[in-house]
Amino acid sequence: MHIDTVHIMKIVSLLPMSLKVIIVTNVLLILGFVVGKLALYKFENAVKFFAYYSVIICILFVLYFISIIWFSISNLFAGNAVYSAIFPIFLFLPFIIGHFASYEKVHFYTNIQILTLIISLLLALSFI
Amino acid sequence: MGQSLDFEFIHENQCKRAVLLFHGMTGSPFEMKKMGRALFDADFDVYCYCLPGHGTSPINIKTVRWEDWYTDSTMHYRNLTQKYEEVYLGGLCMGGVLALAIAAEYREVRGIVSLSTTLFLDGWTIPWYNFFMPLGLHTILRYYYSFPEREPYGLKNEALRKKIAALQKRNTEALDNYPMSCIYELLKLSKFAQKNMFRVQAPVLLMHAKEDDLTSVKGSQFVYRNVGSNIRKYIELEDSYHLVVMDNEREFVFNTSIDFLNSLSDYAPADAKKLVSIGSEAADAY
Numbered sequence: 001m002h003i004d005t006v007h008i009m010k011i012v013s014l015l016p017m018s019l020k021v022i023i024v025t026n027v028l029l030i031l032g033f034v035v036g037k038l039a040l041y042k043f044e045n046a047v048k049f050f051a052y053y054s055v056i057i058c059i060l061f062v063l064y065f066i067s068i069i070w071f072s073i074s075n076l077f078a079g080n081a082v083y084s085a086i087f088p089i090f091l092f093l094p095f096i097i098g099h100f101a102s103y104e105k106v107h108f109y110t111n112i113q114i115l116t117l118i119i120s121l122l123l124a125l126s127f128i
Numbered sequence: 129m130g131q132s133l134d135f136e137f138i139h140e141n142q143c144k145r146a147v148l149l150f151h152g153m154t155g156s157p158f159e160m161k162k163m164g165r166a167l168f169d170a171d172f173d174v175y176c177y178c179l180p181g182h183g184t185s186p187i188n189i190k191t192v193r194w195e196d197w198y199t200d201s202t203m204h205y206r207n208l209t210q211k212y213e214e215v216y217l218g219g220l221c222m223g224g225v226l227a228l229a230i231a232a233e234y235r236e237v238r239g240i241v242s243l244s245t246t247l248f249l250d251g252w253t254i255p256w257y258n259f260f261m262p263l264g265l266h267t268i269l270r271y272y273y274s275f276p277e278r279e280p281y282g283l284k285n286e287a288l289r290k291k292i293a294a295l296q297k298r299n300t301e302a303l304d305n306y307p308m309s310c311i312y313e314l315l316k317l318s319k320f321a322q323k324n325m326f327r328v329q330a331p332v333l334l335m336h337a338k339e340d341d342l343t344s345v346k347g348s349q350f351v352y353r354n355v356g357s358n359i360r361k362y363i364e365l366e367d368s369y370h371l372v373v374m375d376n377e378r379e380f381v382f383n384t385s386i387d388f389l390n391s392l393s394d395y396a397p398a399d400a401k402k403l404v405s406i407g408s409e410a411a412d413a414y
Binding site for chain 2: 059061
């Protein structure tokens with residue numbers, strides 16, 4: 001299968017910056033949670049690792065939230081009310097998941113978190 | 129009552145007054161041992177149990193909720209009220225918050241000694257990335273993250289710091305880190321205590337190190353300003369960090385606590401020093 005990289009680059013260059021940031025942070029967050037889940041299972045006592053790991057995930061979350069707000073506001077001004085209404089749901093989901101999570105079910109809730117991030121990524125990709 | 133652990137202590141002399149002590153977050157009754165001994169020598173029966181989630185596997189502390197600490201502690205308190213005429217509460221760090229929370233519900237608590245009261249985590253050893261804490265606390269990350277405990281381990285006395293650090297690793301069940309899920313529960317307990325602070329009618333003695341590495345003096349000052357009791361005393365310590373019951377001024381902490389409790393007690397020894405300035409000297413400062 002021939003991949004037209006020039007064409008892909010052209011599409012990417014046309015995307016709004018906020019959507020690019022949503023996609024990139026989404027992918028990194030998914031990878032981060034998958035790595036965290038595996039590491040938590042194997043190296044639970046690696047306190048320093050998890051300290052810096054958590055800081056990185058927090059930074060990614062902040063970027064993710066800012067890009068969602070940015071994307072929603074810019075769509076609101078562009079007259080795309082539906083677009084601007086859908087994404088903010090993902091602002092609240094990490095906190096809703098966090099509210100219900102417990103240590104006993106941490107892997108289950110991490111899976112839910114990963115799933116919501118995948119949905120958010122697919123949604124972002126659907127705007128291309 | 130749960131099974132007793134070997135580092136929990138009970139000093140009983142069948143007198144009419146008792147002090148129930150609570151240890152701090154991720155600590156153990158080991159840290160309260162010297163204070164317990166000093167109070168016992170001053171004719172108080174002393175009890176210090178291990179809080180739920182502490183003292184066993186580190187995993188247990190991640191599964192515990194603040195309601196477990198509160199329920200377990202009130203159960204111990206109620207048991208003591210059956211046996212003693214006067215029951216006092218004392219605690220270090222989270223233990224101080226627990227003592228205040230119990231006193232808010234049980235008006236018959238005779239007095240409280242709250243040391244290094246941890247209502248906020250704003251001491252000088254809290255890492256630079258602490259501003260991310262709200263995000264970490266309220267998402268699933270709180271089960272991943274632990275604050276690594278670092279020098280000075282709550283102790284200003286360097287010789288003691290080395291000794292205690294080694295002892296902690298060998299002989300006690302204290303943890304070398306603070307799981308964020310545990311901090312989350314502590315902050316929930318703290319909110320509960322802050323909301324009910326005005327209900328506390330028992331006399332309160334607060335002692336807090338000026339240079340506390342884990343929690344600044346703001347916590348004790350908040351209690352001092354908002355507590356409902358008329359008798360309250362607040363002392364700032366000059367030569368200690370967070371673990372005031374082990375640090376340079378521990379003897380002062382013990383003696384002041386004993387004097388304070390004796391001043392409230394109907395069963396104090398005749399030669400016990402009576403406090404005359406309660407509630408006045410620190411009240412002017414805050």
